[in-house]
Amino acid sequence: MASIDVRQTPDGTEPTWTGALRRRLVASLPPDQLLPDRQPAYVASWIYVFGVATLAALLAVIVTGTILVLEGPIWWHTSTVGHFVNSLHLWSVELFFFCMVVHLWGKFFMAAWRGRRALTWMIGALAFVGSIGTAFTGYLVQTNFDSQWISTQAKDGLNSVGIGAWFNVLNTGQMLLWHVMLLPLIIGVLTIWHILLVRRRGVVPPFGAAESVQAAEAEPEATA
Amino acid sequence: MLTAGLIDLNHPGYYLHWGVIQVSLANAIVILLMIVVFAAAILLPFPRSRG
Numbered sequence A: 001m002a003s004i005d006v007r008q009t010p011d012g013t014e015p016t017w018t019g020a021l022r023r024r025l026v027a028s029l030p031p032d033q034l035l036p037d038r039q040p041a042y043v044a045s046w047i048y049v050f051g052v053a054t055l056a057a058l059l060a061v062i063v064t065g066t067i068l069v070l071e072g073p074i075w076w077h078t079s080t081v082g083h084f085v086n087s088l089h090l091w092s093v094e095l096f097f098f099c100m101v102v103h104l105w106g107k108f109f110m111a112a113w114r115g116r117r118a119l120t121w122m123i124g125a126l127a128f129v130g131s132i133g134t135a136f137t138g139y140l141v142q143t144n145f146d147s148q149w150i151s152t153q154a155k156d157g158l159n160s161v162g163i164g165a166w167f168n169v170l171n172t173g174q175m176l177l178w179h180v181m182l183l184p185l186i187i188g189v190l191t192i193w194h195i196l197l198v199r200r201r202g203v204v205p206p207f208g209a210a211e212s213v214q215a216a217e218a219e220p221e222a223t224a
Numbered sequence B: 001m002l003t004a005g006l007i008d009l010n011h012p013g014y015y016l017h018w019g020v021i022q023v024s025l026a027n028a029i030v031i032l033l034m035i036v037v038f039a040a041a042i043l044l045p046f047p048r049s050r051g
Helices: A017-028 A050-071 A073-078 A080-109 A118-140 A145-160 A172-201 A213-218 B002-006 B025-043
Strands: B015-018 B021-024
Touching: A050 A073, A050 A080, A050 A172, A073 A080, A080 A118, A080 B025, A118 A145, A118 A172, A145 A172, B015 B025, B021 B025
Parallel strands: none
Antiparallel strands: B015 B021
């Protein structure tokens, strides 16, 4: 009869990898920080709205993009509903970039990397660059004369920097997979990572304002 | 369709030239609008919560 390991961890639980992972997750992402009831007073400003507005626009991009994936190019070229959803996809992307740029300007002039928030800033910057790539590949997969023209213009620039061999803008299938699979996956991961970091570190205070109590409690060294 | 009826979109874009800078009028309008919205977000008061 096999013996059962009954060794206990300091808090009384068995030493399992799931338990260790759970304790680590709860320690690094406490539920009251993930979904807080209150925010610091300085968050009551319109400039703090554009991050979540970007997120809302991204949600619209994903929903309309998913419908386009389900129905396909013939539908979005010939059907009136298809034209409408295609337009919604385009304009939600416009709104996404509009809000993201205003969010970026606001955080830049606030020096939002203060208080151990450098990683939050860098992940946001990477998400911005990744979003530009996703938008560009979107132009390449419209399957119309516009996408043909853009791809033939883009190939020379990309070949000149040596990446044309494995990122071929003339290959519609490859660009379609980058646009609907690889890049959205990267943007999704970066966005979730960015949001978790914002929750972990708290929103950046304006210059001169004290750090929020929540952030100070979570990271005492950050406010020293 | 409605927009296309109101504004004739069936022509090449209008471009602004300023030295080495070249930007389409549509993009210039969007950039100006972003600056206006950014300034408004800084200056306009945020509605206070009830109570």
